[in-house]
Amino acid sequence: MVGKQYLMTPGPTPVPPQVLAALAEPIVHHRGLDFRPIYERCLERLRAVYQTASDVLLLAASGTGGMESVVANLCRPGDRVIVVSAGRFAERWVDIARTWGCTVERLAYEWGSSPAPEDLPEALERMGGAKVVFLTHSETSTGAVADVRELAAAAKATGALVAVDAISSLGAVPLATDEWELDAVVSGSQKALMTPPGLAFVSVSDRAWEAGREATSPRFYFDWRQYKESFQKDGDSPFTPALSLMMGLRVALDRYFEEGQEAVLERHRLLSTAVKEG
Amino acid sequence: MVGKQYLMTPGPTPVPPQVLAALAEPIVHHRGLDFRPIYERCLERLRAVYQTASDVLLLAASGTGGMESVVANLCRPGDRVIVVSAGRFAERWVDIARTWGCTVERLAYEWGSSPAPEDLPEALERMGGAKVVFLTHSETSTGAVADVRELAAAAKATGALVAVDAISSLGAVPLATDEWELDAVVSGSQKALMTPPGLAFVSVSDRAWEAGREATSPRFYFDWRQYKESFQKDGDSPFTPALSLMMGLRVALDRYFEEGQEAVLERHRLLSTAVKEG
Numbered sequence: 001m002v003g004k005q006y007l008m009t010p011g012p013t014p015v016p017p018q019v020l021a022a023l024a025e026p027i028v029h030h031r032g033l034d035f036r037p038i039y040e041r042c043l044e045r046l047r048a049v050y051q052t053a054s055d056v057l058l059l060a061a062s063g064t065g066g067m068e069s070v071v072a073n074l075c076r077p078g079d080r081v082i083v084v085s086a087g088r089f090a091e092r093w094v095d096i097a098r099t100w101g102c103t104v105e106r107l108a109y110e111w112g113s114s115p116a117p118e119d120l121p122e123a124l125e126r127m128g129g130a131k132v133v134f135l136t137h138s139e140t141s142t143g144a145v146a147d148v149r150e151l152a153a154a155a156k157a158t159g160a161l162v163a164v165d166a167i168s169s170l171g172a173v174p175l176a177t178d179e180w181e182l183d184a185v186v187s188g189s190q191k192a193l194m195t196p197p198g199l200a201f202v203s204v205s206d207r208a209w210e211a212g213r214e215a216t217s218p219r220f221y222f223d224w225r226q227y228k229e230s231f232q233k234d235g236d237s238p239f240t241p242a243l244s245l246m247m248g249l250r251v252a253l254d255r256y257f258e259e260g261q262e263a264v265l266e267r268h269r270l271l272s273t274a275v276k277e278g
Numbered sequence: 279m280v281g282k283q284y285l286m287t288p289g290p291t292p293v294p295p296q297v298l299a300a301l302a303e304p305i306v307h308h309r310g311l312d313f314r315p316i317y318e319r320c321l322e323r324l325r326a327v328y329q330t331a332s333d334v335l336l337l338a339a340s341g342t343g344g345m346e347s348v349v350a351n352l353c354r355p356g357d358r359v360i361v362v363s364a365g366r367f368a369e370r371w372v373d374i375a376r377t378w379g380c381t382v383e384r385l386a387y388e389w390g391s392s393p394a395p396e397d398l399p400e401a402l403e404r405m406g407g408a409k410v411v412f413l414t415h416s417e418t419s420t421g422a423v424a425d426v427r428e429l430a431a432a433a434k435a436t437g438a439l440v441a442v443d444a445i446s447s448l449g450a451v452p453l454a455t456d457e458w459e460l461d462a463v464v465s466g467s468q469k470a471l472m473t474p475p476g477l478a479f480v481s482v483s484d485r486a487w488e489a490g491r492e493a494t495s496p497r498f499y500f501d502w503r504q505y506k507e508s509f510q511k512d513g514d515s516p517f518t519p520a521l522s523l524m525m526g527l528r529v530a531l532d533r534y535f536e537e538g539q540e541a542v543l544e545r546h547r548l549l550s551t552a553v554k555e556g
Contacts, residue, residue, distance in 0.1 A: 027474055068499045099498045197338070217496065223377075242474070244298075244474035245522070
């Protein structure tokens with residue numbers, strides 16, 4: 001697995017010196033005027049990476065916290081959901097959804113293989129439909145990339161919500177949140193965005209906001225509504241943000257768009273091909 | 279409120295250059311051998327700051343996430359709990375406990391005053407006892423410090439568990455977790471420990487572990503057991519840790535003990551007195 005040196009490792013990627021330098025800048029006050037432009041810039045740039053006009057929320061947590069926020073905000077106990085699973089990180093969706101009282105079906109594949117989108121409609125019909133279909137874009141434990149676009153299309157055709165773990169893929173593998181009608185996409189700072197770990201991101205579609213309004217599961221720190229309301233009211237984050245990481249993220253996102261999203265994705269594609277070919 | 283320039287602000291304190299420099303060090307792999315000594319050293323030093331021989335857990339979250347972990351791990355829906363409240367941050371305990379289905383009583387004081395420990399036994403008796411008594415050590419919104427030692431003693435006499443928000447006090451105001459028999463004490467990186475925000479700490483007493491085993495609330499990222507098991511099994515953290523913040527925290531804790539805990543506490547006492555006297 002030579003690829004492990006590049007992107008598919010479960011660990012963080014190397015952080016560029018410019019981003020590390022930003023982490024070491026004296027810290028601003030997170031209720032002060034210096035903070036808001038940093039926060040707004042990060043959110044705006046993240047929406048561009050996600051290719052979405054909807055909200056992207058920024059949490060001080062690792063990716064798993066972002067995943068749990070999806071389950072806590074979208075699901076009620078007893079909801080039937082399905083996880084398309086071909087590796088260890090998909091199984092994390094299973095664990096979290098069970099923890100939150102969902103009835104979980106699995107559409108399981110051998111680890112290392114890519115899920116076949118054509119299997120999903122039948123699986124959904126067999127189980128009588130699902131509230132949410134949980135996907136894993138790049139299965140970090142094996143390096144396999146799922147065809148999220150086709151899987152999402154199959155799920156949407158049945159009216160299900162689509163949630164995607166894009167923790168190790170966003171920014172490195174093409175993903176079009178709005179075009180593919182993805183309802184909640186989770187990512188983190190420490191992979192393609194090349195910032196140290198500790199920040200999670202979640203995009204929330206209009207349909208996901210609607211489902212969130214009906215959800216009854218207890219949630220406070222991971223309550224999406226708090227993030228939206230605090231930003232709308234004060235341009236602020238509801239809880240003390242991980243400021244220095246956000247200062248690093250801002251620099252990393254500026255670098256990302258200086259290179260250009262197309263160029264970054266192409267670089268990752270070439271790298272991945274080179275790795276696969278040895 | 280001249281004091282706001284020093285410690286009582288809801289924002290982070292200034293971070294020393296040595297800690298900022300540690301944040302900018304190239305990042306180690308969190309599943310690698312370099313990480314474990316950093317993690318172990320942080321946990322060991324935190325236990326010393328907390329003055330506890332029990333576990334201190336380290337979460338990638340802000341302090342509110344640590345507070346929510348206390349409620350999610352100690353309480354079941356319907357549990358009667360009491361919050362001793364004299365300010366905005368105590369009201370956060372109220373909000374979180376209500377969110378998680380607890381029946382919440384408040385022993386409320388005017389904002390800015392210090393709660394009177396002698397009122398607590400009567401309040402507990404009136405409500406027929408409480409599963410948990412929630413306290414706020416330094417009420418950041420007003421600067422008032424509560425007599426946690428006496429409040430805890432009154433609570434323990436009734437068999438209640440005691441949970442303390444020490445986010446802005448730990449390391450600056452004397453707090454003896456074991457001697458005062460505190461069951462869960464929450465703190466964060468960004469106050470007296472002078473590290474950027476993004477790390478929460480929670481001490482867990484034996485009684486708190488017992489209550490946790492009986493708790494039924496859904497929790498995954500904030501499930502204390504995951505942190506304990508992962509550390510016991512692999513010396514590791516269960517989810518990607520906020521590595522760079524932890525690298526900063528290690529330096530900050532080393533500096534703390536180089537100066538000496540007594541000396542740091544005395545420095546804060548003198549500062550606080552000077553502020554009060556104008």
